[in-house]
Amino acid sequence: MDIQGGASIGVMQILNCIIRGELDGILVPVPQYPLYSATISLLGGSLVPYYLEETANWGLDIVNLRQSVAQARSQGITVRAMVIINPGNPTGQCLSEANLKEVLQFCYQNNLVLLGDEVYQQNIYQDERPFISARKVLMDMGGNISKELQLVSFHTVSKGYWGECGQRGGYFEMTNIPPKTAEEIYKVTCTSHSPNVPGQIFLGLMVNPPKPGDISYERFVRESKGILESLRRRAQIVTDGFNSCRNVICNFTEGAMYSFPQIRLPPKAIEAAKNAGKVPDVFYCLKLLEATGISTVPGSGFGQKEGVFHLRTTILPAEEDMPAIMASFKKFNDDFMKQYEDYGGYLRM
Secondary structure: OEEEOOHHHHHHHHHHHHOOOOOEEEEEEEOOOHHHHHHHHHOOOEEEEEEOEHHHOOEOOHHHHHHHHHHHHHOOOEEEEEEEEOOOOOOOOOOOHHHHHHHHHHHHHOOOEEEEEOOOOOOEOOOOOOOOOHHHHHHHHOHHHHHHOOEEEEEEOOOOOOOOHHHOOEEEEEEOOOHHHHHHHHHHHHOOOOOOHHHHHHHHHHHOOOOOOOOOHHHHHHHHHHHHHHHHHHHHHHHHHHHOOOOEEOOOOOEOOEEOOEEOOOHHHHHHHHHOOOOHHHHHHHHHHHHHOOOOEEHHHOOOOOOOOEEEEEOOOOHHHHHHHHHHHHHHHHHHHHHHOOOOOOOOO
């Protein structure tokens, strides 16, 4: 295990150890947290995308993974590692145990290092797919795979019910990394010197929380449970709010802290964006900001299929404010669609 000033630093350092040049590829989910695309580009590697399936609640398809690897190899790219973000950012999906087993088998068969971004593991808002770490699934599988598959897992104090982004505390844990390789990784991490002291303290509290019998245990359970229950209600409010809007389709936020609705922009809106020199979803998000003060991130910042548009927003505003926020969004969206739709409307599919 190596402690860092946030999980992002650890991700960058591990990618730095994996990528040798432009013919080294990293499998990354799309949509994805831009840390990965930016770091791979900075290090001179190649991003190998595998698209999550929105109609299957942003599910991960092994067939799609095989196709992505085959296409990369046909271009002379050596795929060296695969990234999973579980729960997903920006998509909010949670991987099932069966899905994780498929991923682990795929990585083992293709000699890939698995990078498990698990920073949102406390943020789960449904009961069907509770969080289970890739490492636990790997160890439970037994056999050669549990002793040979190389895995690096990332976690942080920035998420969960702590939400201490400013403290910059994170770590990565290495499983089945050869000792000589681990030595070189530690050399790379040592160039960053020691992580900040507050971040280390918060990490200690995260991995060793109050236990039954401790003076603060009951308060800890009450407050942490209250935060997560409120986030679950907010996830439902946001999902229902988006799905009540014209030409907006939104999967339920199963985990993490975001909602990622698809905005079905009318052709006239796409043309207006082009005339304004803007990407269509950027155009929509700027209009939303100007009209309501609601700040969102265009889906194009995370990657998406051609001709499909999204935005990402958080579920973090105060619970009592959420209904008014969603009402404001709905009014804007209805007015926007009315302005740019042809007579007879734009079919919702």
